[in-house]
Amino acid sequence: MKIKVLGCSGGIGGDQYTTALLVDDDILIDAGTGVNRLSMEALTRIDHVFITHSHMDHITSIPLMVDTVARMRDKPLVLHATEATLGILRGHIFNWEIWPDFSRIPTATAPYMRYETIAIGKPVQLGQRRITALPANHAVPAVGYQLDSGTASLVFTGDTTTNDPFWEIVNGIGNLRYLIIETAFSNKEREIAVLSKHLCPSMLQEELTKLKLPVEMYITHLKPGEDALIMREIDACIGNYQPHRLMNDQVFEF
Template sequence: MKLRILGCSGGIGGNLRTTSMLLDHDVLIDAGTGVGDLSLAEMCVIDHVFVTHSHLDHIASLPLLVDSVGFMRGQPLVIHATDETIAILKQHVFNWEIWPDFTEIPTLHQPLLRFERIACGETVEIGGRMITPLPANHVVPAVGFQIDSGKASLVFSGDTTTCDALWEAVNRIRNLEYLIVETAFSNAEKELAVVSKHLCPSLLADELHKLKLNPEIYVTHLKPGEIELTMQEVSECVRGFVPKMLQNGQVFEF
């Protein structure tokens, strides 16, 4: 099983792309601007999108994805999200005002888009790949994901701030090999991180004290203009682990 990072930035500009990851060839984890770098052929074979939450940097390419390849496919694109996120997407995106409601196009019985409910702790199996939503603590309802190949697991925190329930769930994953965790702001912006329910390096250090396992740790969602500063602060604050910066184009095999 391979997970390719299409985007992992907290913003855009130059080569920066917002959060999206391609699992093998047919499953997206979030649908930020990184999806736009895929070819039409690559987009056409994506059957499932697992959405952590409704913020634009994680769903920006979703409306354009279904519009671009929906009529080239023989089955609906399935969006897996919590009830709360599905309600937000229906009300604010696929509402005929911002974008057409592709759950009705071309007909109600043969739509280009379909929603599937997910919930924390309830595993979805797709072709032997097990994807389990994990708790997160953000300003909108949000989850992270455990992706389990059977041999090893990767955890993606999604957007979150301090969240004991996340680490309780993570510590139960005996085959955890990789952890991708957000750190959106530098320490100088800790107050903003707290208000917007993100992490900064000092908060990340506090959270990692709760981790009882020893996976490889990668930091994602760094803000443009603060990348080097934030990673320097991560190296200064975190003890017992050596987090690395997640890179666009990076591939995890597990």
């Protein structure tokens, strides 16, 4: 598997783009503003979008992407998410008021887009690639993902706060190589992190005491303007893990 980071920021502006990971050339993990960096040709090759949750910074490009490339494709774009998240998309995005219902355009039997329900712990097999939803703990129904090439795995937490069930599963992944974990707020905003169900460095430190496997770790979803401070606080409290800041255009191959 080859994963390219299109966006990994907690906001926008300048070179900041919200969450989108391109897997090979046909899968997206989330579809934030980072998707805007893809060419038209690249957009037509996207067959699957695996959605962590329904917040705008993770889904904002989906409606425009479907509308832009649907007529250039010979099969529907598949949105993979839990039933709870798909229900939010149906009710609040693809509802004819915010955006047309492309699961019924041009016809209900041959749509430009279709929904596929996923469940935590049940892998989706796409060729040799296995993508499995993992539990997340966020302000809306949410998941993370394990991406398994067969040789190694990358785990992406999605947006989450403290989450014991997640670590129980992660500690059982024998071929785990990479962990991408969010830390959205600095320690001075711990109360906001708790309220919005995100992490700050001190909370991340507490969570990592539950990790039992060696792993190469990357930090994502930092708030613009606070990003340097957050990374300094992370380095100060969990430097033994040598976490790296996730960057646009970073590539993982495994």
